[in-house]
Amino acid sequence: MDKIVVFSGNSNKKLGERICACLKIRQGKILINRFSDGEVGIKIKENVRGKDVFVVQSVSPPVNENLMELLIILDALRRASACRITAVIPYYGYARQDRKDQPRVPITAKLVANLLTMSGANRILALDLHAGQIQGFFDIPLDHLYAINAFVAYFKKIKLGNLVIVSPDVGGIKMARAYAKRFHAGLAIVDKRRDNPDSIEVMHILGEVKGKSVIIVDDIIATGSSLVEAAKALKTQGAKKIYAAITHGILSADAVEKVEKSVIDSLVITDSIFLKEGKTSKKIKVVSTGRLFAEAIKRIHCEESISVLFDSVGR
Numbered sequence: 001m002d003k004i005v006v007f008s009g010n011s012n013k014k015l016g017e018r019i020c021a022c023l024k025i026r027q028g029k030i031l032i033n034r035f036s037d038g039e040v041g042i043k044i045k046e047n048v049r050g051k052d053v054f055v056v057q058s059v060s061p062p063v064n065e066n067l068m069e070l071l072i073i074l075d076a077l078r079r080a081s082a083c084r085i086t087a088v089i090p091y092y093g094y095a096r097q098d099r100k101d102q103p104r105v106p107i108t109a110k111l112v113a114n115l116l117t118m119s120g121a122n123r124i125l126a127l128d129l130h131a132g133q134i135q136g137f138f139d140i141p142l143d144h145l146y147a148i149n150a151f152v153a154y155f156k157k158i159k160l161g162n163l164v165i166v167s168p169d170v171g172g173i174k175m176a177r178a179y180a181k182r183f184h185a186g187l188a189i190v191d192k193r194r195d196n197p198d199s200i201e202v203m204h205i206l207g208e209v210k211g212k213s214v215i216i217v218d219d220i221i222a223t224g225s226s227l228v229e230a231a232k233a234l235k236t237q238g239a240k241k242i243y244a245a246i247t248h249g250i251l252s253a254d255a256v257e258k259v260e261k262s263v264i265d266s267l268v269i270t271d272s273i274f275l276k277e278g279k280t281s282k283k284i285k286v287v288s289t290g291r292l293f294a295e296a297i298k299r300i301h302c303e304e305s306i307s308v309l310f311d312s313v314g315r
Helices: 013-023 063-079 108-119 132-137 148-158 170-183 225-236 255-261 290-301
Strands: 004-008 030-034 040-044 052-056 084-089 123-127 142-145 163-167 186-196 199-206 213-221 241-249 266-270 284-287
Touching: 004 013, 004 290, 013 052, 013 290, 030 063, 040 063, 052 063, 052 290, 063 084, 063 108, 084 290, 108 132, 123 290, 132 142, 142 290, 148 170, 148 241, 148 266, 148 284, 163 170, 170 186, 170 213, 186 225, 199 225, 213 225, 225 241, 225 255
Parallel strands: 004 052, 052 084, 084 123, 123 142, 163 186, 163 213, 213 241, 241 266, 266 284
Antiparallel strands: 030 040, 186 199
């Protein structure tokens, strides 16, 4: 383990600290500052020549700041002769722009993949990518982890009975099916129609939820509009308790206020995105992915298989 060095950018220092604590190593020393005109300044403050280096940085709001910071750290490590550089990206920003769904729009998820590779990343370690096809955007190895184990452990402590797993849309059926299998629970789908990018009209629920506890599973919560509307539809159909398990809590705009006022009993997210002050709520619970990332880093360093950590999502 003396050849491993884990650095953390500014986006999620707490997660970097948890990962290092699980690995029982100290965090790598790095200086990150800003010049007077806003440019990012980076200095690696220890020798990394010949080391196996991991950089923990979520591409979360402010997205462009954190992305640029990550790219410059990677470049600095490459020029410092690190043996191998792995970008550990708990939340992969721009992931929702993964295809041309309209004329004359970019595929920004692919652009970010190119930037990471050109900056010096030899490997990527990511968590619950918005679209599986993003793995194919990289010409370097990418290990894709899932947060399902962390959520299963949390909800098993609560001991919910008469449980149904709910997909908030048709596209999330694979993920919901994996959760339903793990919980030995039923499966339901929210059939919705989106009127415009910022609002949806829920049509009806496919599946039986009356008198049951439900867990809505998804990968991202941004403004929270879709989740709140889905919860409202489930309550109308007679759902008894409503929980949500969502990996990446962006919680932009007034999302926290919406969740507070909604019929959702509890929103459970991971620490892939640091929950800043002002975004906390009694309804919002955070589960850690530090141990998951630490185990993956250890296995990558020791050239061991990490397939045991992937879980059977979509299988």
